[in-house]
Amino acid sequence: MIKQGRWSLMGQEAIMKRKMISAIIFAVVMAIGMLVFIGLYMDERKVSQQKYREQYNESLSHVAEDIDSYLKAEGDKDMRYTRIVCDMSNADSFAFLLDDFTDKQKTVNELYTCLLKYPEQMSGKLEDVKAAVEDMKQELDKGYEKADEIVDSVNKKGN
Numbered sequence: 582m583i584k585q586g587r588w589s590l591m592g593q594e595a596i597m598k599r600k601m602i603s604a605i606i607f608a609v610v611m612a613i614g615m616l617v618f619i620g621l622y623m624d625e626r627k628v629s630q631q632k633y634r635e636q637y638n639e640s641l642s643h644v645a646e647d648i649d650s651y652l653k654a655e656g657d658k659d660m661r662y663t664r665i666v667c668d669m670s671n672a673d674s675f676a677f678l679l680d681d682f683t684d685k686q687k688t689v690n691e692l693y694t695c696l697l698k699y700p701e702q703m704s705g706k707l708e709d710v711k712a713a714v715e716d717m718k719q720e721l722d723k724g725y726e727k728a729d730e731i732v733d734s735v736n737k738k739g740n
Contacts, residue, residue, distance in 0.1 A: 633678040640672035641718040648711040651704075662700055665707075669693045688725045689717075691732045702735050 647668055651661040673693040676686045692710070696703050703710065709731055716724025 630680055633675050637672055637675035637679065638718050640668055640675060641714050643668040644672060644714050645711050645718070648707045648714070652707060652711075658704075662704065666693075666696050666700075669696050685717075685725050688728050688732070692728045695732050695735045695737075699735050699737070706731055706734070 644665060647661060647665040651658060651665060654661050669689075670693060673689050676682060676689040679686070692713075696710070709727065713724045713727035713731060716727060718724075
C-alpha cells in the first residue's frame with residue numbers, strides 16, 4: 582500500500598506539472614494575442630482620427646463656400662444662412678471627435694453657437710468668419726484666434 586500511495590503521489594505531481602506548463606503556455610499566447618489586438622486598435626484609431634480630420638476640414642470648406650454663396654446671393658438669404666449653420670454644426674461635431682483638439686473644440690463650438698443664436702449680428706461678420714474658417718481649415722492658429730475675436734465681439738445679451 583505504501584508503494585501504491587507513493588506512485589499515485591508521483592502521478593499527481595506529473596499531472597500538476599503538465600497543467601502548470603499548459604497554463605503558462607496559454608498565458609503567453611493570450612498576452613501575445615492581447616498585444617496584437619492593442620496594436621490593431623491603435624492603428625485603426627489613427628485611421629479613424631485621420632478620417633475625422635478630413636471630414637472636419639471638408640465641413641469647414643462647405644462653410645466657406647456657403648458664406649460665399651450667402652454674400653453673393655440676392656435670393657433666399659435665410660436658406661443660405663441655414664446652410665452655413667448646418668455645415669458649421671457638422672464641423673463642430675467632427676471637432677469633438679478629434680483627439681488633442683480641446684482648445685480648438687471650444688472655439689469651434691463657440692463660433693457655431695454664435696452663428697446659431699445670433700444670426701443678426703453674425704450676418705454682418707461673415708467675411709471675417711470666412712477668413713477665420715479658411716485659416717482653420719489650413720490648421721493655422723491665427724484662424725482660431727480670429728474666431729475667438731469674432732465670438733468675443735458678439736453681444737451675447739442681445740440679438
